[in-house]
Amino acid sequence: MDTIWEHHKTIGDLLADAQRLQLELAHEIKKHPSRSGHISSNIETFEREQKQLTENIKELNVKLDRLSADTKTHQRKIDTLRNERYALQMSLKRKELEISVEREYVAAMRRMTVYTRTRSDYERTLLRLTSEQKQVLDRISLNTDFLIKGRAGTGKTLVLLKAIEKALGKGEQKALEIQELHPSVSLLTYTKALAKYDRYLAGILPSDIDADVISTVHAFLRKRINEADSCYHPENNDSTCIEICSPYATSSMSAQDILGEIKTFIWAHAVTRKEYLDEMIERKGMEKPLQAAARNTVWQAKEALEKYISETGCAPFQHFPIRLMQLLDDEKSKALIRRFDHICIDEAQDLTAATLQALKRLATRSVILAGDADQSIYQMGFSFQRAGLDIKGRSYILKTNFRNTVQIHHLAERFKGSSICESQEYSAAFKEGPLPELHQAPNSAALIELMTDRVSFFTKQLEYDLENICVLTPSKNDFPVIIQALTDKNIKSGSIRDDNFAFDESTSGIVRLSTLHSAKGLDFPVVLLYLPNEAKGVDGYNEETNAGICRNLVYVAMTRAMDHLQVFTLDNPDSRVIADLVECFSLT
Template sequence: MGSAGQSASTEGRRLIALSREHDRLAAEARTAAERWMIASRTERHVAGSLAPLAAAGYTFLHDRAWPGSRSRAQIDHVLIGPGGVFILDTKAWAEVTIAGGRVFRGQLDVTDDFDGLADVAYGTEAVLAELGLAPGEVHVVIVLAGRDLRPTPIGTVTVVGERNAAAFIHAHGFRLTEAQIDTVVRATMDHFPVVAECSQSVDASVREPVLAAAEPEPLFEVEDITEILLAGLRAEPIEAWMAFLHPSQARLVRREFNGPSRIRGAAGTGKTVVGLHRAAYLARARPGRVLVTSYVKTLPTVLSALMARMAPEVGRRVEFAGVHAFANRLLKTRGIAVNLKPNEADLLFKAVWREFGIGGTLEQTDPDPDYWRDELSKVIKGRGLSTFEQYANLARTGRRRALGIDQRRAVWRMFTAYEKGLRARGIHDFDDQILLAEASLRATPCTDYSAVIIDEAQDLSCAMVRMLHLLVGDAPDGLTLIGDGQQSIYPGGFTLAEAGINIAGRGVVMSTNYRNTREIVEFAAHVIEGDQFTDIEGAIQTIDGIQEVPRTGPGPRTARFSSPRAHDAALGSVVRGLDGRWGDIGVLCATNWQVRDVKAALISSGIAVMDLAEYAGLPTNVVKVGTIKRAKGLEFRHVLVARVDPRLVGTEPGDDEALAIRRRELYVGMTRARDTLWVGVCP
């Protein structure tokens, strides 16, 4: 039996404890309410600051649930419009600083808080890739309420002040059409569902207060809204393929490989487009730089300009360089002297040919010294062979003429004399440059690059590919080789096995032609009909199969002329008769001297021209004139292939290696055409 007053004391202590718990819960509720009210005011204010974008064609999705999440976490705003898809999170943070690629609230590093949103963007990319939206068109933006911060990239996220957010979004310009926006909006609404109302009941013994309506807050002056809308007008519309791909291409851009991979397919299947998007995607997804390279030295310049328009945010993260330019820069950075003297090297070879070739078994086999110059450059030095035994047992992939042991000994004597002459003169040729860079990377690896993409990989030598492979090794998604053996237009060749690269299970074939019309594809295919080549994977094959060509158009035209003069006189009339802008026209020739003559003929007829050697990928309304080699990887609405050798059309392919290469070169030139093709034939 308890003492007197014990029960009353217990009840009193219980009520005191209960009141304290109520006080604690009330304090927590007040704190939570303040946070929610701040978030509400912040989101409403930011939504208001973004309102001018509605006039620019943007659709707003507010307070959406995180995809796949069962929690009440939400995405503040999702905007879909001409500039792409923008996932916005608003922050009412004070004392925010950005330094060294990190974001701080006071002394607290909050950069990793953005990882969840980056994951949401990654999943959104995958969903929208099924429609064909390129991964780079999905953006995550952190908007700092009340701040005047310029857009600052932090990993895959952009942090921007509220007053600059709308202009930043609209500055992406016009990348999607109205139809594409509608398609993306429907998919995005499904991906980001509406936040469900809270189903938890509230136990309140007091009446709910009646709240006064919030006073509207002035957000922008007329000048501010004008600046936002002008931001979009300053950005020129980009080519359709920069934002919307075929779904199979968009998926390939994001595909993960556990080692070196290869993307191949016939001309027009979009290999270079996929490579460019993949470079941007990898640059966003990982640290380190991405190198995009090619044998054609002008192609990286054009691709760099396209990347600047397509994905300016990756900017310095993607490096474009011809393979020789890259090797030269690497050696210079490492202090390795290279004394390139190509003219002196050519004179040396001619002297060696006179001594070891003329009158001997090599001249009897082929009197053209260029054939043997290519043997030394592409077959021997292109593989870095150092002993005769290596050469004696070599399959010589890509060379059609079989050589016996006596012929190979003669070649090796000429090679050793040539190498001795180079060393005696203290000079190097371009093959030495590659071999020196490869040796340097083997001795001292470079860790600057996270990925390397090789466009037109079939045009490189074995040593070039080995050198580039050393930058990334067999890392997942490290090395991507893009190309088509049918478009190999240089002598020699190699296989990936020779380069020590294994792509088993990591090869992708693109089989739909998105560039050309069916008529152009069929016409160009006749030029190389029956031609066989050894692919870099080692298989002997004919043209890569094209399963589908969706587009049709007018049939290509062939005109034959009795002389180059008659041909050039007619060329100007053909150009003037084409629809559209002169900037959509490419006039392609086999040699530089043909380019010189054709340019002069067009200029004399009053047509503005630009040499492809000077073309940097920027829009310009002049006719582009250049060699087919310089046009690799490019495309034009109208293509005129000029001064074509009659032996390349209407005759059987035969076994002549040089003629076969020239036929493939003509095929490359023809397949640069999107809509119309004209071929001028003359002796």
């Protein structure tokens, strides 16, 4: 803030100046593409060149002084040296101007980046409960189901954690009507990365919620199943399941297609035989239309697959909720399965209807969900009604985006094709910041070079801690080459997907790497979105559905950024979704 005061300008004026500099630099980069992404190295190179030019001028001055003693003899050489000196002086002035432009850009970026450079800065921003969030917390009664809705960055996870605090008697008890002395609570997420992140957030809350309360949905379901069926375990390879489906394959439907139908539709929605065969239930978003004969074939394959599961206890994770509900239907098995007073679910829109049904049956008092259908990256046709949850009149929308800056928020909403900024249901972000930046290159090698140089810029020029920077990629297969490129610049990095990774101090000093999918629910001060191609679609979904999921996925990735969003794409992206994102930058 001292820097801002010295300029004797309003914050609005400073922001306008800073954004003007960003746009000027972007214009320069378009004229000189080689400069893109190399701010840090440019400054260092310019300073070295400036120093060398100064030394050369000094040497020429010495020679001129010596030659001046005999001007008649050496006049021609003196003129030559003077011309050389003039050329060097002009070059030095140009170099000083280039350094001045680069430094002014860095200074402008620093003026807009005053909150989250260090871990402690970052953690402080995460723990502030807004008045709007407090109102939602006060409305939650743990005797009924409740839905917390909100777009990216509205703080749904923090409200869930605060609700758990109160349910466990570790916070204020207002409006939660706690009856038990020691109520049982579980917070569930879809991805391992989000479970780790929620444990990290819980650990820095004053109440210090036990990490054991938080787990992934699939780990939770398997644990409950094993309480009544110890033989049940996951099948991590589709090859056996495909082999079982192979006898039912036809010229129009492969064994892979049949397995996809079973996993992503029949099991996902807990579809009954009557619904599937007699009522011909609509298969929203699925790739191929299926008539009665084809459905009958699929159902036969499903029964063969479930026979194998029953005999071996080996099943794909999509079958977990089906098996749990089978056990809950049996009174003897049901008595062996632990129930919970309250089950909280983060990013609920990514769970299947069958999973939510099973979790509802395990909760004795309430299911509290946080979600946003516009961020769905796994499930289409998301429906609480199908899941057996009655939240009518018991939901609340968080309207304020306090994670993203106004600039990031507007770009993300423009890409999403939403008129959200003008709607009454949601309000815009309020925190000003630098404009998101687009970097393009002709190939992935050049793109990675731009990206790693940008990491250097944020650490050396803007002084961000490495752990506050995250690189997001479509696939984990991108990790090795990125890690190597960062290592070549003496920058440590690591994947948040690694089993031994945690978001606490144990992994400080390294840049985070994540796939787009694993970044769901997380946030980082600086996000570098590496998009040489789009993420792989979901087997069994049609092209339109997969395009919608891909767009949601990129939207989710963009909205992980708190202060700075840097996007990296090829010059002519093949993906329509990525091309749309590039076009959005031209409208900024």
